[in-house]
Amino acid sequence: xxxxxxxxxxxxxxxxxxxxxxxxxxxxxxxxxxxxxxxxxxxxxxxxxxxxxxxxxxxxxxxxxxxxxxxxxxxxxxxxxxxxxxxxxxxxxxxxxxxxxxxxxxxxxxxxxxxxxxxxxxxxxxxxxxxxxxxxxxxxxxxxxxxxxxxxxxxxxxxxxxxxxxxxxxxx
Amino acid sequence: xxxxxxxxxxxxxxxxxxxxxxxxxxxxxxxxxxxxxxxxxxxxxxxxxxxxxxxxxxxxxxxxxxxxxxxxxxxxxxxxxxxxxxxxxxxxxxxxxxxxxxxxxxxxxxxxxxxxxxxxxxxxxxxxxxxxxxxxxxxxxxxxxxxxxxxxxxxxxxxxxxxxxxxxxxxx
Numbered sequence: 424x425x426x427x428x429x430x431x432x433x434x435x436x437x438x439x440x441x442x443x444x445x446x447x448x449x450x451x452x453x454x455x456x457x458x459x460x461x462x463x464x465x466x467x468x469x470x471x472x473x474x475x476x477x478x479x480x481x482x483x484x485x486x487x488x489x490x491x492x493x494x495x496x497x498x499x500x501x502x503x504x505x506x507x508x509x510x511x512x513x514x515x516x517x518x519x520x521x522x523x524x525x526x527x528x529x530x531x532x533x534x535x536x537x538x539x540x541x542x543x544x545x546x547x548x549x550x551x552x553x554x555x556x557x558x559x560x561x562x563x564x565x566x567x568x569x570x571x572x573x574x575x576x577x578x579x580x581x582x583x584x585x586x587x588x589x590x591x592x593x594x595x
Numbered sequence: 596x597x598x599x600x601x602x603x604x605x606x607x608x609x610x611x612x613x614x615x616x617x618x619x620x621x622x623x624x625x626x627x628x629x630x631x632x633x634x635x636x637x638x639x640x641x642x643x644x645x646x647x648x649x650x651x652x653x654x655x656x657x658x659x660x661x662x663x664x665x666x667x668x669x670x671x672x673x674x675x676x677x678x679x680x681x682x683x684x685x686x687x688x689x690x691x692x693x694x695x696x697x698x699x700x701x702x703x704x705x706x707x708x709x710x711x712x713x714x715x716x717x718x719x720x721x722x723x724x725x726x727x728x729x730x731x732x733x734x735x736x737x738x739x740x741x742x743x744x745x746x747x748x749x750x751x752x753x754x755x756x757x758x759x760x761x762x763x764x765x766x767x
Contacts, residue, residue, distance in 0.1 A: 436682040448682045450702060453662075454649075454671040463666060477626075483655040487662040487672070490625075494635060494663035499626040502659075510608040510620045530622060 424461040430593045432458055433574070447574055447595065449545055453487065462592055466492050466571050469590040470541060473568050477501045477540045481527070481556055482508070484545035488573060492543060501533045501540070503556050514562050518555045527552065529559045538565035547572040547591055550581025557586055596633040602765045604630055605746070619746055619767065621717055625659065634764055638664050638743050641762040642713060645740050649673045649712045653699070653728055654680070656717035660745060664715060673705045673712070675728050686734050690727045699724065701731045710737035719744040719763055722753025729758055 432451040439446040452458050466488070475498060480489025482504045493500035506515065506526045513528040534540065542556050547570075557567050567587040575581070575591035582589065604623040611618040624630045638660075647670060652661025654676045665672035678687065678698045685700040706712065714728050719742075729739050739759040747753070747763035754761065 434683065439682040440679070446682045450674060450681070450705075453665075454673060454705070456665070456669040456671060459666065459672070460669065480659075483658060486655060486658045487652075487674075490659040490662040491666040493625075493628070494631065495666060497628040497632065499628060500631070500659065501626060502622060507612070509622070510611040510618045511606065533622075533626070 424458050426461075426465075426593050429458045429461055433593070447546065447576075449484070449573060452573070459491070462488070462573060463491055463495055465590075465592045466543070467495065469569065469571055470496065473541070474539055475541050475568055476538045477534060477565070479503060479529075479534075479540045479542045479556065479560060481542070481544040481552060485543050488545060488571075489543040492571075501529065503527050503529050503542075503559060514559060516555045516559045516562065518551050520551065525551070525555075527555050527559055529563055531563070534560060534563040534565040536564040539568045540565050541568055542570045542587075543572075544570075545573045547575040547581040547585075547589070548579045550579070550584030553581065553589075554584040554586075596630050598633075598637075598765050601630045601633055605765070619718065619748075621656070621745060624745070631663070634660070634745060635663055635667055637762075637764045638715070639667065641741065641743055642668065645713070646711055647713050647740055648710045649706065649737070651675060651701075651706075651712045651714045651728065651732060653714070653716040653724060657715050660717060660743075661715045664743075673701065675699050675701050675714075675731060686731060688727045688731045688734065690723050692723060697723070697727075699727050699731060701735055703735070706732060706735040706737040708736040711740045712737050713740055714742045714759075715744075716742075717745045719747040719753040719757075719761070720751045722751070722756030725753065725761075726756040726758075 434448040570589035606620040742761035
């Protein structure tokens, strides 16, 4: 299935999660195995030639894409979560939002300086979350080889915040 | 890898998320592709002979297991989430906890009366969440064929709350 066909499955939801925002609902892609496999094939192609040791998935829709990719590629899956969700000692990274701030965490022992990771999430929007995850991986000692996204929202210019190369399957 | 070997990877974390609770940390299983594949092979065997149309995954560690199983079995993945997370019209189900209550939601159009689903989550504890998800699937019109869990905490007797058959890979 082409990216355009997969894109046509996405449902726009107005005023979610708050007024003025048009949310891109990807659940129809998850519910369509042929579309979903096309996304996975794209991600697998993006990893060609890279020596990747871990898939790092961002809570919580990133868990879905990351868990599928990790099992297909037989790679370890490492979780990046919101504060207080990971049970053992963590490294954390806080970053500014338009209003307020947010924090992400990774287990302190999840990665080493030998590791070369690929970060995965559903959407690249402002890039704040993705950038924070890059910083977390580096604080944990690992090298970020690439970032992968199902959707990129071009006008929010999140790509400008990323340090490692990235790929997105669908652009809006 | 045998269930006993996979079980030995799980880390007990005392007093998480609150005092007196010993949390079973499954992240070492996610980080070990051979162990993780053993879990998946078990789940795949559990589905043999069943006519399953959807994998229904419970937020958020259930998303991980469900997304891996769905991509391996080429089945649609349907999400059950906490309130306010699913963007379109939902069916919700509330259930009592020891203190207070909790609610889960599924998209109203996610399932039909033709559908036969398998519910998946990381832990079967008191069974409240799993039972609520069974009810949600039925409210959405679908038949629950089976429930799958990575871990079952026997002393909490969650199995007594389930209506459909279930399998757990590891028991404590």
